[in-house]
Amino acid sequence: xxxxxxxxLCKDGSYYTGYTEDPKRRIELHKKGQGARYTRMHEPEKxxxxxxxxxxxxxMEREREIKSFSHSKKRRLVNLYDKTNLANALxxxxxxxxxx
Numbered sequence: 742x743x744x745x746x747x748x749x750l751c752k753d754g755s756y757y758t759g760y761t762e763d764p765k766r767r768i769e770l771h772k773k774g775q776g777a778r779y780t781r782m783h784e785p786e787k788x789x790x791x792x793x794x795x796x797x798x799x800x801m802e803r804e805r806e807i808k809s810f811s812h813s814k815k816r817r818l819v820n821l822y823d824k825t826n827l828a829n830a831l832x833x834x835x836x837x838x839x840x841x
Contacts, residue, residue, distance in 0.1 A: 744800035748790035748819060751783040756815045758807045760800040789819045791830040
């Protein structure tokens with residue numbers, strides 16, 4: 742089963758990075774205030790970045806790496822990851838979770 746690293750843009754302009762097996766469900770939890778403490782204090786606006794990994798350990802390693810980035814470096818990463826890539830990743834996640 743794949744794991745995903747995602748970045749949420751929060752309404753205050755900050756970013757939240759996490760990993761999960763089911764991004765759609767996890768993001769809904771964040772929006773309901775049932776996700777991480779950070780997203781309870783910094784309301785998430787939208788998902789802006791997704792990467793898929795074959796293992797949990799790979800996803801956790803990438804999450805740690807992204808979390809160590811400065812805000813401006815995260816913004817550059819998100820800007821390089823264009824809207825087409827995001828749309829394709831989200832469509833793939835819907836297909837994958839429908840099969841699971």
